[in-house]
Amino acid sequence: MSKYETIIGLEVHAELRTKSKLFCDCSTTFGAEPNTQVCPICLGLPGVLPVLNKQAVEYAIEAALALNCEIQPYNKFDRKNYFYPDLPKAYQISQYDLPLARNGYVTIHVDGKTKKIGITRIHLEEEAGKSVHSGDNILGSEYSLEDYNRTGIPLIEIVSEPDMRSPAEAYAYLTTLKNILQYTGVSDCKMEEGSLRCDANISIRPVGSDKFGTKVELKNLNSFRAVQKALEYEEKRQAKLLDRGEKVIQETRHWDESTGRTHSMRSKEEANDYRYFPEPDLVPVVISTEWIEKVRERLPELPEAKWQRFVHEYGLPEYDTELIISNRDMAEFFEATVKLHNDPKTVSNWVMGELTRLLKESGQAITESKVTPEVLARVIKLVDKGTISNTAAKTVLEESFKTGKDPDDIVKEKGLAQISDTAELEKVVAEVIAANPQSVEDFRNGKDRAIGFLVGQVMKATKGRANPKLVNELLRKKLQ
Amino acid sequence: MSLYQYTAHELRDMLRRKEVSAAEITDSVLERIDSLDSVIKAYVTVTAEVAKSMAKAVDAQLAQGSDLPELAGIPMGLKDNLNTKGIRTTCSSKMLENYISPYDSTVYEKLIKSMSPLLGKLNMDEFAMGSSTENSAFFNTANPWDLERVPGGSSGGSAAAVAADEAIFTLGSDTGGSIRQPAAFCGVVGLKPTYGRVSRYGLVAFASSLDQIGPITKDVTDAALVLTAIAGHDPMDSTSVNKEVPDYTKFLKEDVKGLKIGLPKEYFVEGIDPEVKTKVMETVQKLEEAGAEVKEISLPHTDAALATYYIIAPAEASSNLARYDGVRYGYRSETAPDVLTMYKKTRSEGFGPEVKRRIMLGTYALSSGYYDAYYLKAQKVRTLIVQDFQKAFEEVDVIVSSTTPTPAFKMGDKIDDPMSMYLSDMFTLPANMAAIPAISVPCGYTEAGLPVGFQIMGPAFGEGTILHVAYAVEKLTGARERRPKLPEKGGAACE
Ligand SMILES: [Zn+2]
Numbered sequence: 001m002s003k004y005e006t007i008i009g010l011e012v013h014a015e016l017r018t019k020s021k022l023f024c025d026c027s028t029t030f031g032a033e034p035n036t037q038v039c040p041i042c043l044g045l046p047g048v049l050p051v052l053n054k055q056a057v058e059y060a061i062e063a064a065l066a067l068n069c070e071i072q073p074y075n076k077f078d079r080k081n082y083f084y085p086d087l088p089k090a091y092q093i094s095q096y097d098l099p100l101a102r103n104g105y106v107t108i109h110v111d112g113k114t115k116k117i118g119i120t121r122i123h124l125e126e127e128a129g130k131s132v133h134s135g136d137n138i139l140g141s142e143y144s145l146e147d148y149n150r151t152g153i154p155l156i157e158i159v160s161e162p163d164m165r166s167p168a169e170a171y172a173y174l175t176t177l178k179n180i181l182q183y184t185g186v187s188d189c190k191m192e193e194g195s196l197r198c199d200a201n202i203s204i205r206p207v208g209s210d211k212f213g214t215k216v217e218l219k220n221l222n223s224f225r226a227v228q229k230a231l232e233y234e235e236k237r238q239a240k241l242l243d244r245g246e247k248v249i250q251e252t253r254h255w256d257e258s259t260g261r262t263h264s265m266r267s268k269e270e271a272n273d274y275r276y277f278p279e280p281d282l283v284p285v286v287i288s289t290e291w292i293e294k295v296r297e298r299l300p301e302l303p304e305a306k307w308q309r310f311v312h313e314y315g316l317p318e319y320d321t322e323l324i325i326s327n328r329d330m331a332e333f334f335e336a337t338v339k340l341h342n343d344p345k346t347v348s349n350w351v352m353g354e355l356t357r358l359l360k361e362s363g364q365a366i367t368e369s370k371v372t373p374e375v376l377a378r379v380i381k382l383v384d385k386g387t388i389s390n391t392a393a394k395t396v397l398e399e400s401f402k403t404g405k406d407p408d409d410i411v412k413e414k415g416l417a418q419i420s421d422t423a424e425l426e427k428v429v430a431e432v433i434a435a436n437p438q439s440v441e442d443f444r445n446g447k448d449r450a451i452g453f454l455v456g457q458v459m460k461a462t463k464g465r466a467n468p469k470l471v472n473e474l475l476r477k478k479l480q
Numbered sequence: 481m482s483l484y485q486y487t488a489h490e491l492r493d494m495l496r497r498k499e500v501s502a503a504e505i506t507d508s509v510l511e512r513i514d515s516l517d518s519v520i521k522a523y524v525t526v527t528a529e530v531a532k533s534m535a536k537a538v539d540a541q542l543a544q545g546s547d548l549p550e551l552a553g554i555p556m557g558l559k560d561n562l563n564t565k566g567i568r569t570t571c572s573s574k575m576l577e578n579y580i581s582p583y584d585s586t587v588y589e590k591l592i593k594s595m596s597p598l599l600g601k602l603n604m605d606e607f608a609m610g611s612s613t614e615n616s617a618f619f620n621t622a623n624p625w626d627l628e629r630v631p632g633g634s635s636g637g638s639a640a641a642v643a644a645d646e647a648i649f650t651l652g653s654d655t656g657g658s659i660r661q662p663a664a665f666c667g668v669v670g671l672k673p674t675y676g677r678v679s680r681y682g683l684v685a686f687a688s689s690l691d692q693i694g695p696i697t698k699d700v701t702d703a704a705l706v707l708t709a710i711a712g713h714d715p716m717d718s719t720s721v722n723k724e725v726p727d728y729t730k731f732l733k734e735d736v737k738g739l740k741i742g743l744p745k746e747y748f749v750e751g752i753d754p755e756v757k758t759k760v761m762e763t764v765q766k767l768e769e770a771g772a773e774v775k776e777i778s779l780p781h782t783d784a785a786l787a788t789y790y791i792i793a794p795a796e797a798s799s800n801l802a803r804y805d806g807v808r809y810g811y812r813s814e815t816a817p818d819v820l821t822m823y824k825k826t827r828s829e830g831f832g833p834e835v836k837r838r839i840m841l842g843t844y845a846l847s848s849g850y851y852d853a854y855y856l857k858a859q860k861v862r863t864l865i866v867q868d869f870q871k872a873f874e875e876v877d878v879i880v881s882s883t884t885p886t887p888a889f890k891m892g893d894k895i896d897d898p899m900s901m902y903l904s905d906m907f908t909l910p911a912n913m914a915a916i917p918a919i920s921v922p923c924g925y926t927e928a929g930l931p932v933g934f935q936i937m938g939p940a941f942g943e944g945t946i947l948h949v950a951y952a953v954e955k956l957t958g959a960r961e962r963r964p965k966l967p968e969k970g971g972a973a974c975e
Contacts, residue, residue: 040583044803046576046684047563047585049717079799081846083823090802139818146807275846277855280688280796282718 004204004242006235007212008164010227012177013155014187015127015195016059021152022126023050023093030193034147042152044088049281052077056124056154057285059186060100061295063156064122066184066302067177069104071292077124077279082272085138085146086129094157096276099123100285106160106180107304108172109318117173118161127153150194156187162201162212167231174198174224175326179303183328191223198227203248204238213238214248218262220255230255234262306331314344323352329366333373340377343384350376354394358401370404371397378407391464392416418467422474425458425466429474432457443479451475483508484645485963488554488702489729491648495542495553502538502553505648506531506597509555513599513646516966521621522631522641523600524560525568531555531597538595551709552595557647559638560601561608562693563682564588567598571684572616573606575804575811575830585682586717587651587693587710594709599647602637606832607801608658608686610634611904614895615834623665624964625930629888632662632904638696639666644966649697649706653683655690656789657883657908660920663696664883664933667922667964669703669950670696672908674940675915676721678707679714685800687793688719690912699960700921700951704728707943723941731944732951737771739949742876746782747907753886759924759932760882766956767880767949777876779868784861785910786902791845791858792913797835798842804830837898862913869914873939878949881907883920883933907935917943921950922959931959 021028024041041048061071078096104119129151135141158177164170178196181187189196198221203213218234221227233255238248253262303325310321310331325331330351337347355376359366376397383393388411399410411417419425432454433440442450451472458471483491483505494500510528517523538553558564561571563581570576584592591598605615613621613636621636623629624644631640635652639662642650652659654672663670671694678693685691695706708729713722743764748757768774806812806826813825831839845854872879884904894901911918916937923934934953938946954960 043808045581045583045809046569046571046579046803047561047581047682048583049681049719051716051718081799081802083802083805085805085807085819088803088808090805091799139820144819273848275799275843275848275851277795277799277846277851280719281685 002239003207004235004239005207005209006165006167006231007162007203007205007215008167008170008231009162009201010160010164010170010173011199011201012158012160012174013197014063014158014181014189016056016063016154016156016186017188018053018055018059018154020053020055022053022056022124022154023152026152028153030195032149034145034149037149038151042088043148044090050093050279052282052285053154057100057287058291058295059154060122060124060156061287061292062184062299063158063181063186064101064104065292065296065299066180067101067104067106067119067122067158069101069119069122071101071287072098073287073289074098074284075100075287076284077282078276079279080125081275084128085144086131086148086151088129088148088151092126092128093279093282094125095123100287106173106176108169108176109307109322110169110172112318115169117163117169120159120161122156122158125155125157127151127155162203167228167235170200170231171224171228174227176303178224179326183300183302197221198224200227200231202231202234202238204235204242214250216248216250217252218255219252219265222257226255226257229260230262233260237262300328310344314338316344316348320345320348320352324348327366333366336373337376340373341380343380346380347376350380350397354397358398362401369401371401375400375407382407382411386418386420386467387411388416389418389464389466389468392418416465419462419465420467420470422470425462425470425474428458428461428466429471429478432461433475433478440479482512482645484512484648486648487698488551488648488705491554492550492552492705495538495548498542502535502542502597503532505553506535506555506599509599509645509647512644516644517646519622519627519967520624520640520644520646521619522602522637522644522646523557524570524572524603524618524637526600527567527598530567531599534592534595534597538597541595549594549709550705551591553597554648555597555599556591557599557602557638557641557650558588559604559635559650559652561604561653561684561686562588562601562651563684564598564601568601569684570601570618571607572604572618573831573835574617577617577811579810583682586679586714588682590710596709602635602641602650604637605634605658606835607684607797608634608653608655608691609797609834609838611657611661611901612889612891612894613637613662614891615832617832620891623888624966625667626888626928628890629930630665630891632665632884632888634658634662635670635696636662639663639668639670642666642668642696642698643964649695649702651693651706651710652696653686653691653693654908654912655686655793656912657905659694659696660883660908660918660933660935661905663920664922664931664935665888667925667931667959667962668696668698669700669919669921669954670694671703671707671919671943671947672911672917673707673711673943674721674917675912676719677711677723677917677941677943679712679717679720681714681716685796687796688800689796690789690793692912700919700947700954701729701732703919703950704732704947707947711943721941726944728944728947731948733948734952734955735771736767736949736952739767739772739878740876741767741772741774741949742777742872742879743774744777744779744782744872744879744881746779747881751885751903752882755926756882756885756887756932759926760880760934763923763934763953763957764880767952770952770956775876777872777879779865779872779879779910781861781864781868782910785865785913786906788858788861788865789905789909789913790841790902791854792862794838794842795845795855795858796842798839798846801831801835801839806830834898865910865913866915869910869916869937869939877938877945878942879937880949881935881937883907883935887926887928887930887932911937916940917946919946919950921953923953923957924959925962
């Protein structure tokens with residue numbers, strides 16, 4: 001056991017999936033030619049005014065409800081002032097002291113333990129543009145280019161309580177949070193497109209202490225794994241400092257993926273004074289109880305509720321549950337299949353195994369797949385009834401995945417039905433025994449494993465169509 | 481009498497009676513600008529072709545016999561902080577000297593719909609900061625009543641143009657008195673509407689919670705006419721109020737019987753010019769004789785208004801003007817080796833001293849550690865000022881005062897003394913703080929022949945009431961009858 005306790009809090013930024021930007025009508029589509037999705041308003045030209053996109057507020061309410069937050073009926077926007085070329089107005093419209101929502105939590109499952117991670121607040125703000133530097137950073141570059149397509153896309157910032165005690169918990173919190181946001185559909189949460197970003201705060205303290213240590217903010221965390229690795233590095237670095245009797249400095253540190261280290265960006269003294277003040281160009285946002293309830297009614301069943309149901313109603317192992325609910329469509333596919341064939345564990349094996357493999361190889365989403373819950377349920381039933389072997393079932397599924405053909409037709413066309421005819425199989429069994437005297441000898445000498453080889457030989461001779469159970473029985477009978 | 485000398489409502493009637501054409505009106509005013517503006521220097525940009533083509537369109541429509549909007553064919557000018565597509569919008573700043581806007585402000589859009597020809601863009605204090613138009617980065621504008629005096633500010637060009645008949649009407653913007661103070665100095669009518677009555681979309685922001693656009697006109701009827709055309713809710717401005725716009729000319733009548741007029745004792749104190757005070761009191765007496773009830777009232781937080789204003793307005797300005805960083809448009813210092821130096825040099829070189837002074841004031845007021853003591857406290861005092869007025873309007877229909885403590889001062893007199901310059905707005909800025917409408921109307925002249933402005937403040941959305949009282953003042957004092965003596969040809973006066 002380490003003598004230090006790690007304290008972690010996370011700030012997550014998620015882009016909302018609105019069609020238009022937070023304060024103008026410009027499109028939010030990703031990947032357009034630079035500076036084609038801009039207008040006087042998001043470019044911050046002299047004289048323009050922001051007009052709040054109500055859909056963005058509604059998405060933010062939805063996210064907040066899904067994260068068990070209290071919606072603040074009266075909230076307002078503020079200006080966060082700082083100079084940077086990707087910020088056309090030189091201020092970001094954000095929410096400072098009256099955010100949209102407060103006091104939520106996320107339930108995480110780590111190492112068989114369940115834990116609630118508190119959410120301090122959620123607020124709405126606008127996205128900045130994107131800078132491309134000819135060198136490493138803006139000061140070391142000959143020139144920099146600015147793309148304002150992203151400027152003004154709505155974001156929610158989700159600030160957690162310092163409730164996480166290990167990098168693994170931080171990782172679990174992030175995956176759960178992402179999952180919840182994806183379930184509600186308010187955000188794509190694509191880290192590779194920058195629609196989900198995370199900054200981490202970490203400090204350590206001697207076990208048993210109730211005072212927080214000096215915290216360090218970590219930036220440039222481009223994946224959930226990066227968050228975990230950076231936190232792991234940082235908790236060791238801080239522990240070393242304390243062991244040597246040195247102090248942790250309050251500062252922002254940059255994670256370098258290639259070296260696997262963090263390095264200092266700026267200390268607290270150099271930190272920006274954002275000169276927040278209420279945005280005079282917007283009126284306060286008043287959210288009625290009716291509005292909140294309307295959004296609440298629309299919420300889908302959330303991952304945690306599914307988790308509880310899958311574990312307790314279906315009796316699925318936690319490992320299977322985590323995997324299946326990590327994707328809302330997959331969870332729905334699973335449930336639809338179970339409804340047609342009530343054997344949750346077998347369905348889960350197929351969904352997590354063969355189906356996931358086929359989807360990965362083809363790059364398809366489960367909703368695009370030709371294999372529907374009906375097809376999968378039918379394939380499992382065919383195995384169950386002994387019509388086809390497990391091996392043949394994989395072939396049927398793959399064929400149906402490619403062509404969309406009916407499983408029964410595939411079995412017929414390909415002659416995949418198992419040979420359960422004893423007379424026919426006895427002939428093959430006799431041939432195999434004759435051809436493999438050594439294995440027969442081994443088996444008779446007590447090497448039970450040799451029977452497996454012989455079964456395999458029969459399967460080979462029948463091109464996999466023999467009913468393995470029956471073959472096993474016949475072999476044992478002959479060799480006794 | 482030349483066409484440029486008429487008011488908008490007179491020209492409207494003449495057009496409808498087909499006594500004149502829109503082209504003749506516009507040409508007459510353009511010729512006036514041509515002959516006189518080298519002396520007055522009201523215009524930063526003259527848009528003769530834009531004006532002429534609109535006048536042509538009006539005449540064509542008139543020939544077809546179709547209905548015309550009220551302001552059709554009435555040529556006007558816009559303060560140069562109102563965005564006009566394809567036309568320079570400079571804010572009289574080196575920072576935007578060559579800036580051409582890609583979009584129209586809502587007020588200009590409305591005036592285009594009203595078919596009012598645009599004569600050009602008018603000089604102002606840089607980014608609307610100042611009270612004399614001496615803060616223009618380009619040139620000073622002269623007061624038509626005395627060319628050595630300032631026209632007031634920040635809408636000095638807008639007021640001087642109307643006084644000198646270089647426009648039939650103009651629009652200005654008013655953050656602490658920038659419409660009313662120059663209107664008072666130039667002997668014309670200037671109206672600052674209720675905050676939210678007119679869309680601010682396309683007005684280059686100075687202090688967003690105080691800015692309003694309003695008309696500067698030759699008489700009160702024109703003010704009512706123009707306000708009716710530009711007021712109303714705008715989906716592009718969230719702070720514009722969704723409230724029906726009445727025909728404001730319907731409020732105009734001479735009868736003031738039974739009207740309750742409040743005289744705030746805090747507005748008649750030491751420092752107010754005795755001649756100005758006399759003219760204002762004479763006007764009050766005339767109103768009383770005409771049947772109005774006059775009573776003394778108190779607005780106890782008046783003395784805190786100036787200090788409060790000079791926290792809130794610069795704070796908002798420091799943020800609003802941060803976008804002029806040389807990155808995307810406007811002036812950029814080309815000699816900077818890196819982005820940080822570029823910001824510093826661009827803003828040091830592009831802004832004038834008054835703008836820089838206010839940006840520094842505002843940045844300081846918002847800084848961490850000072851925010852509570854300055855900005856937050858100022859907001860609380862602002863609430864007290866609002867309550868002062870709300871209480872007062874429970875007792876009276878309008879509140880009157882002089883618009884300014886003194887008549888127009890000489891150029892150069894106050895430019896090096898910011899505090900005394902700031903004091904010239906002490907009677908006008910409370911209306912901005914309280915978000916209420918206020919109008920300045922000429923009520924008489926000093927011995928030296930300088931106009932004196934009479935200010936009427938009303939409750940929120942009480943534009944009709946203040947126009948009513950202003951109309952009575954105009955009739956009772958006859959101050960509108962006197963016009964500045966200006967040469968027909970500008971060049972001659974200079975010799
Ligand atoms: Zn836009």
